[in-house]
Amino acid sequence: MSTLLIRNARYIVSCDDQDTLWEHANLFIRDNAIEYIGPELMHADQTIDASDMVVYPGLVNTHHHLYQIFSRNLPEVQRMELFPWLQTLYEVWKNLDEEVVYHSSLTGMAEMLKTGCTTCFDHHYVFPAHAGDLVAAQFRAADTLGMRFHASRGSMDLSQKDGGLPPDSVVQSIDAIMADSEHLVRTWHDASRFSMHQVALAPCSPFSVTGDLMRESAKLARSLSVRLHTHVAETKDEERYTLERFGMRPVAYMESLGWTGPDVWYAHGIHFDDDELRILAETGTGVAHCPASNMKLSSGVCRVPDMLRLHVPVGLALDGSASNDGCDMLEELRVAYLLHRLHSSQDAPTGYDLLKMATRGSAQILGRTDIGYLAPNMAADCFLVNLEQLPLVGAQFDPKSMLGTVGLKGSVDYTIVNGVPVVQRGELTTLDEARAVSQANAVVHRYLDR
Numbered sequence: 001m002s003t004l005l006i007r008n009a010r011y012i013v014s015c016d017d018q019d020t021l022w023e024h025a026n027l028f029i030r031d032n033a034i035e036y037i038g039p040e041l042m043h044a045d046q047t048i049d050a051s052d053m054v055v056y057p058g059l060v061n062t063h064h065h066l067y068q069i070f071s072r073n074l075p076e077v078q079r080m081e082l083f084p085w086l087q088t089l090y091e092v093w094k095n096l097d098e099e100v101v102y103h104s105s106l107t108g109m110a111e112m113l114k115t116g117c118t119t120c121f122d123h124h125y126v127f128p129a130h131a132g133d134l135v136a137a138q139f140r141a142a143d144t145l146g147m148r149f150h151a152s153r154g155s156m157d158l159s160q161k162d163g164g165l166p167p168d169s170v171v172q173s174i175d176a177i178m179a180d181s182e183h184l185v186r187t188w189h190d191a192s193r194f195s196m197h198q199v200a201l202a203p204c205s206p207f208s209v210t211g212d213l214m215r216e217s218a219k220l221a222r223s224l225s226v227r228l229h230t231h232v233a234e235t236k237d238e239e240r241y242t243l244e245r246f247g248m249r250p251v252a253y254m255e256s257l258g259w260t261g262p263d264v265w266y267a268h269g270i271h272f273d274d275d276e277l278r279i280l281a282e283t284g285t286g287v288a289h290c291p292a293s294n295m296k297l298s299s300g301v302c303r304v305p306d307m308l309r310l311h312v313p314v315g316l317a318l319d320g321s322a323s324n325d326g327c328d329m330l331e332e333l334r335v336a337y338l339l340h341r342l343h344s345s346q347d348a349p350t351g352y353d354l355l356k357m358a359t360r361g362s363a364q365i366l367g368r369t370d371i372g373y374l375a376p377n378m379a380a381d382c383f384l385v386n387l388e389q390l391p392l393v394g395a396q397f398d399p400k401s402m403l404g405t406v407g408l409k410g411s412v413d414y415t416i417v418n419g420v421p422v423v424q425r426g427e428l429t430t431l432d433e434a435r436a437v438s439q440a441n442a443v444v445h446r447y448l449d450r
Contacts, residue, residue: 004029004380004419005044010387011054011399012037015359015373019352021400027055029380032194032419036376048414048421052388054399056355057374058118058148058381058417059329060362063229063267063288065320066108066122066138067093067101070444072322082235082297083207086165089322090126094169095450098132103440104321105141109149110431111327112318113422114411116383118148119363119371121317123229123267125154125204126170127180135184139197146422146430148195148381150366151188152202152229153181157213163245164208174213178220185224193370194379196418198226205231206250207241211257218258227367228259232266235299239271251276260285265365267317268293269307270300277303277310286313286365289357291336292326293319304340304357305347315362316354330408333358337404351404380419383412 005028006012012022014037028036028044036042071092077085105122112120122138135151142149155177158164164171181201189199201221203209214230221228233239233250242253251272254260260279265286272280280287289302307314318324318332333354340348349357363372371379385408387396395406415423422430 001031002419003044003046004416004421005042005047006050006055006384007041007047009050009053009055012374013054013056013355013400014375015057015356016375019400027374027382029416029419032380034374034376034378034380037374048384050384053384053386053413054396054402055374055382055384056116056403057359057372058383058415059116059333059358060119060315060366060372061112061117061318061329062121062265062315062362062365063290063317063319064108064120064122064327065124065322066105067096067124067126068320068322069104069108069327070100070447072325074322077322081237082299083165083237085297085323090166090170092448093126094128094167095447096126096128096131096134098134098137099443100447101134102137102141103443105138106144106431106436107440108321108327109142109145109147110428110433110436112329113145113147113415113417114426114428115328115330116412116415117329118381118383118415118417119150119366119368120147121150121152121200121229121366123152123154123202125152125156125202127155127172128170135188139188142196144430145428146417146420148371148417150198150200151184152200153177153184154202154204155181155213155217156204156208158208158210166208174210174216177213178216181217181220182224185226189224189226191225194418198366200227200229202229205238206253207238214257214259222263228264230259230266232269233271233276234268236271249273249276251279255279263367265313265315267319268299268302270294270302272303277306277312280307280312281310284313286315288315288317288365289336290317290319290324291339292332293323295335295339296325297323301339301343304336304349305344308349308353313361313365314357315365316358317362329358330403330412333403334407351401354404355400380416382416383423384414386413
């Protein structure tokens with residue numbers, strides 16, 4: 001058994017049910033769980049002096065495409081919106097293999113850990129033939145870094161010849177998808193408390209999968225007790241697509257396929273009308289909010305203030321690194337704050353509301369009750385920020401809102417996942433960063449030159 005004491009923290013922002021803000025308090029961790037928060041000073045195997053620091057719950061990323069890190073900042077797509085952007089990039093992504101997925105996952109998750117994110121869900125849906133075991137590669141990367149990781153068995157079965165967007169080379173049959181989905185869940189999914197590995201089933205989007213695949217995925221997921229995820233209502237093009245092809249708006253189409261409920265969450269959810277928001281609230285269907293990606297692709301502004309008012313479950317997310325161009329959850333948190341202040345003024349969520357969205361809200365839509373806030377018997381996932389630095393002068397008087405209103409550039413000081421410090425003094429403890437960058441850049445060149 002190992003113990004860790006975060007000693008005399010200037011602030012501990014718990015995000016618990018009472019919104020407790022501890023001052024000059026200690027946080028004691030035994031193995032992978034928080035055992036105590038309060039004034040008592042306890043002996044531990046390892047101690048972090050946090051007298052100049054604020055402690056936050058680990059951020060939880062609810063939607064990503066880590067493989068896209070190796071196709072970000074390509075000049076030919078910078079002025080495109082979603083549909084032409086996807087069609088262009090599929091010609092790159094069809095060359096994915098296990099090496100590319102491992103190194104892109106490693107570099108993306110490393111950046112997340114350095115910016116306070118302790119849990120990541122990745123929506124991987126591109127499975128070219130003979131590419132290797134891509135999901136296993138992602139779990140290897142997560143285990144190397146010590147990150148809590150939720151993978152998905154994404155899928156596409158509707159190619160361009162059938163009226164979809166992806167090329168034939170990256171779509172699969174329903175039978176192949178279902179067989180591999182069940183195999184991956186049985187191999188990797190761990191439903192236990194403090195689990196480091198989970199799997200969701202995640203057909204890509206209404207314009208790249210058939211209704212039959214959506215229905216079969218929902219049946220299989222519920223038989224295996226795993227969650228369901230897909231893209232919904234990201235653009236007006238998608239709204240037109242579902243109306244013209246199925247005669248239904250996006251949420252009605254999802255409902256017809258069995259894709260609403262507390263075990264389902266959608267990425268983006270920008271173009272919902274009032275009736276659709278009410279359905280989400282009534283069914284407990286969640287939304288992963290991806291503000292930076294939505295801005296870059298000119299997709300629109302998610303109705304987050306209305307969702308929060310109606311108690312729709314909402315989490316924060318980065319989305320793919322080819323539409324976000326980064327893996328920095330702290331930046332995402334501040335972008336969300338600024339976007340909604342611009343768009344909704346006094347009705348916008350506060351900086352602290354967005355912190356809770358990125359912690360508690362995100363944990364809820366991933367189906368986790370053991371992460372998302374700091375309290376005894378919760379997972380020991382947190383990050384620490386030193387307040388005695390130039391960009392935070394004068395900012396420390398409201399630590400609950402600070403990450404939204406002021407933000408933080410660069411690495412946090414410490415990130416702790418499952419009781420293990422994986423970032424110390426701003427540096428990764430589990431990875432030689434310079435070597436990882438060199439290896440990843442070499443793989444990028446080989447991949448893009450194919």
